[in-house]
Amino acid sequence: MSKRILAISILAIASFFIACNDKSDVKPDVEQMQSAMPKTVPIVKVDPFVAPAEPVITQDQAHKYVKASAALVELGVSWSKKIEEAREGEKVQILDAYNVARDQLCARIGLAGIAEYNWITEVALPNPRNIPFFEAAGLKK
Template sequence: MSKRILTISILILTSFFVSCSQDKSEQKSQQQAVVTAPKIEAIVKVEPFNAPESPVITEDQAKKYAKASAGLVELGVSWTDRIEKAQDNEKVQILNAYNVARDQLCARVGLAGIAEYNWITEVALKEEGNKAAFEAAGIKIQ
């Protein structure tokens, strides 16, 4: 009986140490994955955007919005292949980089990042008083 208890105890201790060593190797591989992940750094400073009280925008803002719209379409086309071809563990990193690229594109044309672009899309486009500004920028509103 004591031999059985001793054998079972040894098996339990052995399985514990094996599982602990596997956990450590998994942690090391996860740490390496984090270390090798590409760093995403902004090249252009993106100004913080606070939505104005009035939904009316200027013709200049409408022109910047038109440029950003065209750029975002091109950006989406170029990143679609990367996202579709990426392995599952890379997709999150690629999507994060894509979001940074969208923010950077909007900042480069003069908007306060993707936040201002989204505000114009959701609020200013619906404002009847902005129709002339958008049409001057080449955007037809129906």
């Protein structure tokens, strides 16, 4: 059930940030198009992340990290085609929207955005004291 909610949330975020392209329409100038498009506004509040003094996580953080990892892979797959097919002027805007979507996804799962996810990846994951938490959450090295 939570996978469906997550999938629907990801699709909603993606559809919010990317408009359908119709090849038959006359395309406006890139600058006009960028100024006319809505600015990305986060849907959920992303708490600021402050790295703890000790690089030890909780079991709950490990579960959230594993869930976020799987969801971020799916998000990356769904956005990669849009990024590859975008025209040069659109790529920056799509990449910005993708970064917001990653932050939103992590916040919806319960992390303090992509900043906490990155901290866990770079600092907590290599820490041997966290191995039991990650293994219990289903992450194997």
